[in-house]
Amino acid sequence: MRNRSGTRKGQALIMVTLALMAMFGLMGLLVDFGYAFFLEKMMQNAADAASLAAVRAALDSGTGPTSFTCGTTAVCAATPVSCASATGNLQVGCQYALQNGFDWTTPNTTVTVQASDRNSPPTVLGCNPLTHHPPTAPCVDTYYWVTVRIARNVPQLFSAVWGNGMGVVSARATAAIAQSTTLGNLILTNRENDPWIGATGTQLDNTGNANATVPGGIILASADPVDAGFLQGNSHVAASYTWIRGSGGVRLQGSATWIAAPQNQASNPNIPGSDSDPFNSPFVDPFYGDGQPPLPDATTLGSLPLVPVPGGTLTTTICPSGVCPPGIYYATNTSGLPTGAPIGIWQGNFQFRWNGNFDASTFIFFGGLRIGQARVNFDPGRYVLAGVNLSFGDLVFETTNQSFIQGGSTAQGNHDAGRIFILTDERYAGDQLAPARSRVPGLPDLAFGRTKVIAGNNASSSITLQGLNRLDQSLPQSMHPYSPVLFWQDQRNSNYRYDDQGRYFCSNFNVACPQDLTDGRGNPNPEFWMQATQFLNIWGAVYQPRGAWMQLVGGNLQTGPIQVVTGAVRLQGGSDLSLTGVETPIVNFVASLVE
Amino acid sequence: MRRRAGHGQRGNAFLEFTLVGIPLIFILISIFEVSRVLWQYNTAAHAVREGVRYASVHANNCAVLPNSCTVTIGQIAQQIGYHGAGVVPADLLNVQFIWGEADQPAAFTCPDLQTCLNGGGPAAQYWPGPPPGAAPVGGGFFQMPITIRAEYRMRSVIALFWPGSRGVRVGNFQLPVSSTEMINY
Numbered sequence: 001m002r003n004r005s006g007t008r009k010g011q012a013l014i015m016v017t018l019a020l021m022a023m024f025g026l027m028g029l030l031v032d033f034g035y036a037f038f039l040e041k042m043m044q045n046a047a048d049a050a051s052l053a054a055v056r057a058a059l060d061s062g063t064g065p066t067s068f069t070c071g072t073t074a075v076c077a078a079t080p081v082s083c084a085s086a087t088g089n090l091q092v093g094c095q096y097a098l099q100n101g102f103d104w105t106t107p108n109t110t111v112t113v114q115a116s117d118r119n120s121p122p123t124v125l126g127c128n129p130l131t132h133h134p135p136t137a138p139c140v141d142t143y144y145w146v147t148v149r150i151a152r153n154v155p156q157l158f159s160a161v162w163g164n165g166m167g168v169v170s171a172r173a174t175a176a177i178a179q180s181t182t183l184g185n186l187i188l189t190n191r192e193n194d195p196w197i198g199a200t201g202t203q204l205d206n207t208g209n210a211n212a213t214v215p216g217g218i219i220l221a222s223a224d225p226v227d228a229g230f231l232q233g234n235s236h237v238a239a240s241y242t243w244i245r246g247s248g249g250v251r252l253q254g255s256a257t258w259i260a261a262p263q264n265q266a267s268n269p270n271i272p273g274s275d276s277d278p279f280n281s282p283f284v285d286p287f288y289g290d291g292q293p294p295l296p297d298a299t300t301l302g303s304l305p306l307v308p309v310p311g312g313t314l315t316t317t318i319c320p321s322g323v324c325p326p327g328i329y330y331a332t333n334t335s336g337l338p339t340g341a342p343i344g345i346w347q348g349n350f351q352f353r354w355n356g357n358f359d360a361s362t363f364i365f366f367g368g369l370r371i372g373q374a375r376v377n378f379d380p381g382r383y384v385l386a387g388v389n390l391s392f393g394d395l396v397f398e399t400t401n402q403s404f405i406q407g408g409s410t411a412q413g414n415h416d417a418g419r420i421f422i423l424t425d426e427r428y429a430g431d432q433l434a435p436a437r438s439r440v441p442g443l444p445d446l447a448f449g450r451t452k453v454i455a456g457n458n459a460s461s462s463i464t465l466q467g468l469n470r471l472d473q474s475l476p477q478s479m480h481p482y483s484p485v486l487f488w489q490d491q492r493n494s495n496y497r498y499d500d501q502g503r504y505f506c507s508n509f510n511v512a513c514p515q516d517l518t519d520g521r522g523n524p525n526p527e528f529w530m531q532a533t534q535f536l537n538i539w540g541a542v543y544q545p546r547g548a549w550m551q552l553v554g555g556n557l558q559t560g561p562i563q564v565v566t567g568a569v570r571l572q573g574g575s576d577l578s579l580t581g582v583e584t585p586i587v588n589f590v591a592s593l594v595e
Numbered sequence: 596m597r598r599r600a601g602h603g604q605r606g607n608a609f610l611e612f613t614l615v616g617i618p619l620i621f622i623l624i625s626i627f628e629v630s631r632v633l634w635q636y637n638t639a640a641h642a643v644r645e646g647v648r649y650a651s652v653h654a655n656n657c658a659v660l661p662n663s664c665t666v667t668i669g670q671i672a673q674q675i676g677y678h679g680a681g682v683v684p685a686d687l688l689n690v691q692f693i694w695g696e697a698d699q700p701a702a703f704t705c706p707d708l709q710t711c712l713n714g715g716g717p718a719a720q721y722w723p724g725p726p727p728g729a730a731p732v733g734g735g736f737f738q739m740p741i742t743i744r745a746e747y748r749m750r751s752v753i754a755l756f757w758p759g760s761r762g763v764r765v766g767n768f769q770l771p772v773s774s775t776e777m778i779n780y
Contacts, residue, residue: 030630131663140664181655280738583660583728584661593652
């Protein structure tokens with residue numbers, strides 16, 4: 001008995017020791033790993049907040065979303081640096097990490113920031129199509145990015161029994177200024193109180209047997225409870241979605257249909273949008289706050305050749321062999337004085353020639369441009385249609401059904417840098433045209449004009465035009481926010497008033513906010529008239545500001561990769577409209593997490 | 596007396612162990628089991644949260660050329676699996692990928708995570724954004740919600756003792772896990 005008792009002594013100690021090690025292991029799993037999970041979540045939140053804050057600070061202090069180069073407003077750090085030495089917007093980000101509980105001055109905690117602009121290392125140029133992306137977020141095209149890394153050495157409580165005395169918990173987040181797609185392929189920005197040729201409050205006015213097919217969705221900003229959209233007769237709308245602001249409604253008469261059924265924002269919590277956040281609301285002009293597409297600087301404008309056009313008719317005398325260089329075109333009378341008449345291309349073959357880079361390929365037409373039975377090729381570049389002398393009519397841009405117009409390609413993946421037609425007057429966007437206008441002494445005052453695009457009904461009377469393409473490396477960064485615009489109507493040529501930064505002038509977005517007519521511009525007629533046929537081939541966006549409108553007429557199908565932004569649309573005469581969407585649609589530039 | 600007393604003590608110990616030990620062991624096992632359930636639940640919830648966060652930075656904006664960073668259900672499943680240490684992929688059932696809040700219908704559903712990890716089910720489908728260059732179809736827009744919802748099948752030995760359990764088999768019950776995030780990019 002004694003012997004047996006003696007052999008039992010110490011067994012319990014061994015068993016308990018072994019059991020304790022196992023239990024400590026389990027408790028380590030529970031406590032140490034549990035704490036690590038908890039810490040990792042906190043770190044991820046802190047890193048997210050810090051990186052986003054740093055980019056947001058840069059975005060808010062910059063002059064434009066795509067104007068960032070490493071400097072004072074957007075601080076860069078090619079390699080990760082401690083928050084202790086961070087400055088500017090990076091310091092702002094670090095403060096967010098601190099406020100979320102990660103103090104880099106305490107032992108065992110490190111908080112580092114790394115940042116770069118679009119073209120400086122370590123930004124990577126890679127992927128297909130090419131993107132300028134952070135090393136940690138492949139294939140995201142960025143203009144400025146910040147990566148925040150947080151790490152902490154955590155002493156282990158129970159896992160130390162197994163020799164794991166210290167654990168490392170870390171998190172990483174990258175935020176960037178990058179493009180954010182806008183909602184909708186047909187974006188109508190008028191509100192219920194904005195007047196136009198149709199009934200106030202109505203935005204999509206389908207008066208005939210016209211059909212509108214919009215796979216990319218329709219956005220109606222009018223909260224008119226009955227008539228935000230109005231279909232009559234045998235007209236039909238087909239869209240993947242139609243979102244109407246507030247409690248707006250649509251009215252269907254006859255056998256009209258609207259599929260899928262429009263949804264009210266007021267009754268669908270998943271439809272975003274608030275006037276307090278106009279940069280992210282689908283019911284506000286997608287170019288809100290972006291300003292207008294810039295012209296080249298004064299030096300470039302000052303060096304553009306002057307091209308007087310006697311009688312206003314373009315000939316091969318002015319454009320040898322039909323090749324017209326970039327320049328400032330204006331009609332003159334027999335005395336050589338500028339008349340403000342439109343530049344007419346009535347017959348023959350002409351090409352407006354690319355001049356090596358986009359800014360140098362700027363064509364300014366004082367008095368507007370009208371094309372008759374001629375073949376015209378528009379190379380990539382800016383085409384500024386700078387106002388009309390009303391004594392010669394009110395069209396600033398016009399094509400006829402006998403015109404043959406080409407410029408770029410509408411086939412996917414086959415686009416050049418693109419072209420933009422800026423429909424304006426002689427005082428474009430902060431009077432950017434002054435350096436050009438001052439070189440044409442005697443030019444009469446020019447006003448806003450209407451636009452009328454008419455396509456013919458056979459291949460030799462057709463229009464093929466491609467808008468700006470930000471995938472093309474020769475499109476300057478300053479123009480990226482305006483890709484894929486083909487036609488840009490001046491925001492001042494509207495019944496609704498914008499400020500100089502492209503924001504709505506009146507703080508209450510729901511009121512009618514008329515233009516200030518005291519500057520002598522007169523009462524504008526901001527109409528865009530498009531007589532479409534199947535031979536109107538457009539790739540890109542047609543932009544008109546809120547308060548302007550578009551009329552689509554004709555009896556044939558107009559289909560193509562088109563995005564339309566305007567105040568309101570009237571479809572008539574059995575014109576069918578099919579907007580199939582552009583592979584590089586209109587985007588906003590936002591500060592956003594990308595990893 | 597000694598013998599009687601000795602014999603009596605032995606019986607007492609057996610009786611005491613029966614009365615105290617068995618419930619004690621049962622309670623101990625229950626504590627371990629509940630802890631394990633909570634651990635698994637938290638891990639599954641963490642994994643799903645990491646999955647939805649990953650998806651939230653690879654949504655519609657990733658499809659706008661030249662961006663090409665949209666992801667497939669299979670890639671999101673890999674993220675869930677990677678962050679779910681201890682979670683058995685075959686037991687994460689009915690993994691639903693939802694445009695909107697959790698009360699919306701699912702756009703895609705993996706019968707279980709393992710299926711999508713193996714490339715089956717909707718693994719090849721792009722979500723929440725479309726393929727690069729394509730137009731968005733159902734959701735995934737900036738600052739709109741997306742949700743991943745699933746049920747984790749717990750296999751509990753202790754459920755053998757539950758009233759109504761039949762036969763000698765491990766009891767199953769399912770823990771719902773769900774995470775919603777606003778689209779970041």
